[in-house]
Amino acid sequence: MNKTLNRRDFIKIMNATTTGVAIVASGITLTTFASVNEIPVTNKKRWGLLIDTNKLTETDIDGMVNACQQEQGWGTETHSTASQKPGWIKKLKVKDKATNKVSNLALMCQHCEEPPCVDVCPTNASMKREDGIVLVDKHLCIGCRYCMMACPYDARSFVHETLNNQKEHMPRGKGTVEACTMCVHKIDKGETPACVESVNSEAVIFGNLYDESSQINQTLKIIQSSQIRSDLNLNTGVRYSGI
Ligand code: SF4
Ligand code: SF4
Numbered sequence: 001m002n003k004t005l006n007r008r009d010f011i012k013i014m015n016a017t018t019t020g021v022a023i024v025a026s027g028i029t030l031t032t033f034a035s036v037n038e039i040p041v042t043n044k045k046r047w048g049l050l051i052d053t054n055k056l057t058e059t060d061i062d063g064m065v066n067a068c069q070q071e072q073g074w075g076t077e078t079h080s081t082a083s084q085k086p087g088w089i090k091k092l093k094v095k096d097k098a099t100n101k102v103s104n105l106a107l108m109c110q111h112c113e114e115p116p117c118v119d120v121c122p123t124n125a126s127m128k129r130e131d132g133i134v135l136v137d138k139h140l141c142i143g144c145r146y147c148m149m150a151c152p153y154d155a156r157s158f159v160h161e162t163l164n165n166q167k168e169h170m171p172r173g174k175g176t177v178e179a180c181t182m183c184v185h186k187i188d189k190g191e192t193p194a195c196v197e198s199v200n201s202e203a204v205i206f207g208n209l210y211d212e213s214s215q216i217n218q219t220l221k222i223i224q225s226s227q228i229r230s231d232l233n234l235n236t237g238v239r240y241s242g243i
Pocket of ligand 2 (some may be wrong): 120121122123125126128142144146147176232
């Protein structure tokens with residue numbers, strides 16, 4: 001495959017300002033996330049997800065996890081122990097103690113407006129884009145894992161082993177941290193995150209929270225929704241209903 005080296009665009013999009021020290025897996029080159037049909041990254045948008053736990057089945061969540069793995073290339077680690085393996089989306093069950101109602105949750109990076117992972121990062125590898133998507137620049141990440149400790153959602157994973165055959169849009173590297181990118185490489189081309197595409201119902205809605213005409217905005221106006229750990233006031237980009 002002809003891989004395109006486009007470090008300048010990559011750095012521009014990732015808001016990086018200096019070259020980094022972490023080693024990205026050999027053979028992986030840097031590509032821009034938005035080389036075709038680029039959608040401008042602007043603070044006039046805030047990308048988000050709304051997950052309806054009343055509609056979301058366990059099969060749906062399995063499908064979301066599989067779609068994420070296929071799209072981003074994680075989950076094929078062979079040497080990592082079960083607890084070391086990356087998990088960009090987790091399937092959780094939560095039980096209402098009063099009613100015993102059990103809900104299935106898909107939990108991924110919540111793309112917090114006030115992200116603790118960004119606050120604690122000593123190298124600015126953890127960053128929030130203007131449109132609210134929180135990312136890790138693998139070239140700046142030194143693998144200190146402060147961000148993993150700071151994240152209240154256990155959303156980040158550390159790569160423990162050397163990786164091969166990675167996706168062109170998602171360079172991953174041993175000794176760096178990673179998490180859900182909301183499929184930013186697809187969003188920047190006007191597409192929908194892979195996990196959302198995998199669900200055949202309206203159990204997961206993706207869109208611009210600031211756009212009054214978007215389905216996610218209109219739905220959030222008429223239903224009751226919650227943020228996980230809303231007490232932390234992180235103003236998450238991922239919202240849930242039915243819990
Ligand atoms: S969920 Fe965790 S990793 Fe994602 S933005 Fe919030 S603090 Fe950072
Ligand atoms: S491990 Fe997390 S906190 Fe440390 S440099 Fe990498 S992104 Fe920043």
